[in-house]
Amino acid sequence: MSTTTVIKSDVANPELASEGKKKIEWAARNMPVLAQIKDRFVKEKPFTGMRIAACMHVTTETANLMLALKAGGADIALCASNPLSTQDDTAAALVFEYGISVFAKNGIDREGFYKHLNSALDIKPQLVFDDGCDLVNVIHTSRTELIEGVMAGCEETTTGVIRLSQMAKDGALKFPMIAVNDTDTKHMFDNRYGTGQSTFDAIFRATNTLIAGKIVVVAGFGYCGKGVAERAKGLGAEVIVTEIDPTKALDALMQGFRVMPMTKAAAVGDLFITVTGNRDVLRDEHFKQMKDGAILANSGHFDIEIDVAWLEKNAKEKNLKMRHQTDEYVMADGRRILLIAEGRLANLGAAEGHPASVMDMSFSDQALTAEWLLKAGTGLSAGLHEVPVSIDKDVARLKLESMGSTLDVLTPAQELYLNSWEHGS
Incomplete structure (x- = not known):
């Protein structure tokens, strides 16, 4: 079971919590795929007893991912991956409206940034969610006592994947990390659009x-x-x-x-x-x-x-x-x-980041990958791994359905043709 029972935080202004809650709810309206995943997590509680440390942009979209993981039973500590991207009202809402530990203030200096990273790691995570490899870097340098307890993690940025690839190449990466950034749905929606x-x-x-x-x-x-x-x-x-x-x-x-x-x-x-x-x-x-x-x-x-x-x-x-x-x-x-x-x-x-409908894809990839790791994580070798294609396809299918579109279905003859070599042209 989780060992963290007290919600801890370092946010700019608790009085902003109610305003942040409104904005989180607004973003949720445009994240229908993640909402479906959250509904299932509420029923199945796949993350019960799991401690997750996340270093991500503290925005309304990230808040909805955290709420989905919490709905699945996770004990979460969130810190900011970028001092300028933190939405102080969102950070306050996560703490005082939703009961999630958050360490994030807009405009915080370098010393405060690393203090927050370490505060999130004090949860002694079993899963890590990273945006730029900062959390993983700290674990592998100044918080090495945590390595043994980390089952696996997810990385959602190109820069983070570049860093992790080098760590893996050098044999320095001590637990499996999943390159969520490299899914087709992440590239197409998040990175491009x-x-x-x-x-x-x-x-x-x-x-x-x-x-x-x-x-x-x-x-x-x-x-x-x-x-x-x-x-x-x-x-x-x-x-x-x-x-x-x-x-x-x-x-x-x-x-x-x-x-x-x-x-x-x-x-x-x-x-x-x-x-x-x-x-x-x-x-x-x-x-x-x-x-x-x-x-x-x-x-x-x-x-x-x-x-x-x-x-x-x-x-x-x-x-x-x-x-x-x-x-x-x-x-x-x-x-x-x-x-x-x-x-x-x-x-x-200088703005609010990607639209919520875009992050709906990326964070659905994150949520489903984290769930998959509960079963596969212990069997993966230390290093950088890809998200299973089935997860990527499921997210794309759910997004299509949420946008009112449906796919063609192969006929039995077409299935046979595509899965055999005996037929000629």
Whole structure:
């Protein structure tokens, strides 16, 4: 049975709980697949006695995932994966309306961030939910005494999967982690459609700029980059893509986007959006070429895709919060560079992240994968594993049904044809 009986928390303002509850309920209306899973969890209680530590964006959508797991009997401790994405009213509601331990405050500093990570880990988790591999990293560095008790975990971001892949390659990953990020439903809805829409939502809120007629430079053409580039094109922008992968670069070119190195794109772009999962994608050599008024936004995971430290050091003047989550750096020659959300995730730092209907898919994948791990987790080897295809297909089917669409069904003859080799053409 669970050993945690007291709800613990560190949130900004308990008085925001009632407002947060309304927003959580609003998001739930647009998460029908997760609602069906939650209803089943209420009846079956698959997580009874299980302790789950989660490091995720503390938003209304995440709240509904936590409520589904709690409905299934889980004992949960949630901390924030990004200080700027935390919705303080949501955090308060989870604690004081729903009885879930939460450690999250918007804008908290680095020391507080790691304090919250450790507070969540004090639950001594058997399952971990991560967004960027921070929780797993802490377990493997400063909280190694917890490793033996962790059955398995889920990772929902590209950046986190990259980190976990390297850990697994080096033999450093000591328990199985499931790459929920790599499901087709996650890539399609969350990374592509979610990132594409929410990134521009953030840019609009932060700068109120017109995209039509602008030159938008998209760094990275993975699923997130595809979504951003498609939305930019749809809004009337000329789109330039920068890439290190020749296949992805060719894909971008064949879709009608210009492809060039950032060293060339920096001189012509009006708006730069990084979605690579790497560091220093925009750096000194690029800043020195940029136009006056260039806008920088990061929709990768961490705040190192844009070399903010260089801007801080070399700008002759810094004007904080010229607009909502927009800082202005004035260079020695008078050029102004505008940075959204301090270089952190723009769509969560300057907006509300992906729409709830998008996260319905990703978090349904998470919930069903966690349930699957209860049976499969003890038999998996330490390392990085994929989500079973059956889970991905179930989520897609449920989402289709919730949107009023149905699938064709194979006839017996078609089934036989597809599953045999004897028939000719």
